[in-house]
Amino acid sequence: MAYDLVVIGSGPGGYVCAVKAAQLGLKVAVVEKRATYGGTCLNIGCIPSKALLHASEMFAHAAHGMDALGVEVSAPKLNLEKMMAHKDATVKSNVDGVSFLFKKNKIDGFIGTGKIVSAGKVTVTGDDGKVQELETKNIVIATGSDVAGIPGVNVEIDEKVIISSTGGIALEKVPQHLIVVGGGVIGMELGSVWSRLGAKVTVVEYLDKLLGGMDGEVSKQFQRMMVKQGMDIRTDAKVTGVEKTATGAKVTYEPVKGGEAQTLEADVVLISTGRKPYTAGLGLEEAGVKLDNRGRVEIDGHFKTNVEGIYAIGDVVKGPMLAHKAEDEGVAMAEILAGQHGHVNYDVIPSVVYTQPEVASVGKTEEELKAAGIAYKVGKFPFTANGRARAMLATDGFVKFLADKDTDRVLGGHIVGFGAGEMIHEIAVLMEFGGSSEDLGRTCHAHPTMSEAVKEAALATFFKPIHM
Numbered sequence: 001m002a003y004d005l006v007v008i009g010s011g012p013g014g015y016v017c018a019v020k021a022a023q024l025g026l027k028v029a030v031v032e033k034r035a036t037y038g039g040t041c042l043n044i045g046c047i048p049s050k051a052l053l054h055a056s057e058m059f060a061h062a063a064h065g066m067d068a069l070g071v072e073v074s075a076p077k078l079n080l081e082k083m084m085a086h087k088d089a090t091v092k093s094n095v096d097g098v099s100f101l102f103k104k105n106k107i108d109g110f111i112g113t114g115k116i117v118s119a120g121k122v123t124v125t126g127d128d129g130k131v132q133e134l135e136t137k138n139i140v141i142a143t144g145s146d147v148a149g150i151p152g153v154n155v156e157i158d159e160k161v162i163i164s165s166t167g168g169i170a171l172e173k174v175p176q177h178l179i180v181v182g183g184g185v186i187g188m189e190l191g192s193v194w195s196r197l198g199a200k201v202t203v204v205e206y207l208d209k210l211l212g213g214m215d216g217e218v219s220k221q222f223q224r225m226m227v228k229q230g231m232d233i234r235t236d237a238k239v240t241g242v243e244k245t246a247t248g249a250k251v252t253y254e255p256v257k258g259g260e261a262q263t264l265e266a267d268v269v270l271i272s273t274g275r276k277p278y279t280a281g282l283g284l285e286e287a288g289v290k291l292d293n294r295g296r297v298e299i300d301g302h303f304k305t306n307v308e309g310i311y312a313i314g315d316v317v318k319g320p321m322l323a324h325k326a327e328d329e330g331v332a333m334a335e336i337l338a339g340q341h342g343h344v345n346y347d348v349i350p351s352v353v354y355t356q357p358e359v360a361s362v363g364k365t366e367e368e369l370k371a372a373g374i375a376y377k378v379g380k381f382p383f384t385a386n387g388r389a390r391a392m393l394a395t396d397g398f399v400k401f402l403a404d405k406d407t408d409r410v411l412g413g414h415i416v417g418f419g420a421g422e423m424i425h426e427i428a429v430l431m432e433f434g435g436s437s438e439d440l441g442r443t444c445h446a447h448p449t450m451s452e453a454v455k456e457a458a459l460a461t462f463f464k465p466i467h468m
């Protein structure tokens with residue numbers, strides 16, 4: 001059987017590309033080496049972590065969040081096994097959904113390791129060692145990413161005591177003390193899960209702030225909130241060693257600006273220092289496909305590698321390692337292969353941290369605008385002045401707009417607050433249409449909603465908010 005397209009990897013990049021290509025009339029196969037489809041995101045990433053974030057938030061809410069509303073409940077009891085079963089069931093329904101989509105769109109799925117023999121030829125090696133050969137006009141590499149270690153430090157991850165995010169979504173008991181090495185999105189989300197369930201959590205971060213690329217004001221507020229929730233945050237701290245001990249593990253770090261080394265002991269250490277592109281065993285060298293200096297598959301503006309007929313999308317190429325970025329690239333890729341004009345607007349890719357409150361961001365940060373020498377204005381509105389937030393006791397946080405000083409075109413939006421991950425999309429749509437803060441500030445918003453704070457922040461960008 002000759003295919004129009006063979007996709008290697010069935011994560012959000014690969015499966016979305018396959019479905020879209022099949023919808024556009026291409027004959028498509030997907031090769032996946034994991035036993036189930038859906039990639040990192042559905043199996044061990046976005047979906048299981050959000051199931052645990054939601055469940056642990058419910059637990060924390062029952063423990064501390066209801067009394068002030070006049071709802072008196074006895075102290076909640078944790079059934080971790082049941083919580084994990086909820087997570088597993090959520091994963092299963094999502095990965096089954098991808099199998100259903102493959103069937104519905106007549107996509108052939110192959111479970112096994114894909115290897116590119118040459119342009120037009122992919123082999124699939126199953127667990128039993130059997131090799132199948134697929135012929136195809138086009139190949140899309142969507143093999144995603146894997147856990148990156150700590151630069152310069154030899155760490156042995158056993159997923160029990162020294163864990164990656166994969167172990168972090170599957171612990172069998174709540175650690176007494178969890179050390180999180182790396183205060184980025186994944187570390188702070190999983191740190192929140194275990195902190196809410198009763199672990200003492202210490203975060204050790206190399207940078208001088210949490211959530212590296214986020215707007216400075218946002219990460220400051222975020223850090224304050226995490227400390228308020230009981231986390232011990234140590235920034236400017238360079239980890240130099242992570243070792244197992246008789247009772248757990250110890251982490252040694254040095255202040256980045258110099259000073260004495262410190263040692264922390266815990267029963268579990270989570271390594272969340274980032275992810276790296278995954279290309280092992282794909283045969284890229286033999287096929288002559290070039291990687292860039294960070295090990296990512298090098299592509300042009302249309303996802304094309306240096307070899308005719310071989311393309312790449314998702315975490316394995318440049319850009320933010322986010323599921324929706326991979327999905328949008330999957331759609332654009334399929335459209336290009338079908339002779340259409342697929343395109344991704346990299347200036348408008350939202351990112352969300354699913355802590356409580358959430359943090360959401362789209363477009364430029366204030367630091368980026370300053371560095372680029374772009375004249376901008378700022379509009380801000382706090383949730384303390386929003387009626388719905390007061391009614392829900394969800395007044396932590398703010399909305400911040402950044403707009404061009406002369407044209408008022410919105411360049412970035414940042415929200416810290418309950419529901420930020422949903423509200424950010426009205427700013428994303430506004431930016432996609434090249435809108436101004438006045439466009440949003442003059443759009444009627446239902447009362448009382450948290451989204452009114454978005455409108456008020458937009459008003460504050462070009463004139464004055466009403467409620468402040």
Ligand code: FAD
Nearest residue numbers: 009011012013033039040045046114144314315321322323
């Ligand atoms: P992946 O999802 O990594 O899929 C690649 C697939 O390729 C894998 O299934 C792999 O088994 C397969 N593969 C690799 N090599 C081969 C081969 N040779 N043959 C066959 N198959 C192969 N992003 C968000 O946007 N929102 C979130 O909330 C979020 N939460 C996350 C939480 C955690 C704990 C983690 C780890 C990640 C999270 N991410 C989140 C990131 C997100 O998971 C990735 O950006 C996304 O999965 C990338 O999609 P992809 O299709 O490029 O690759």
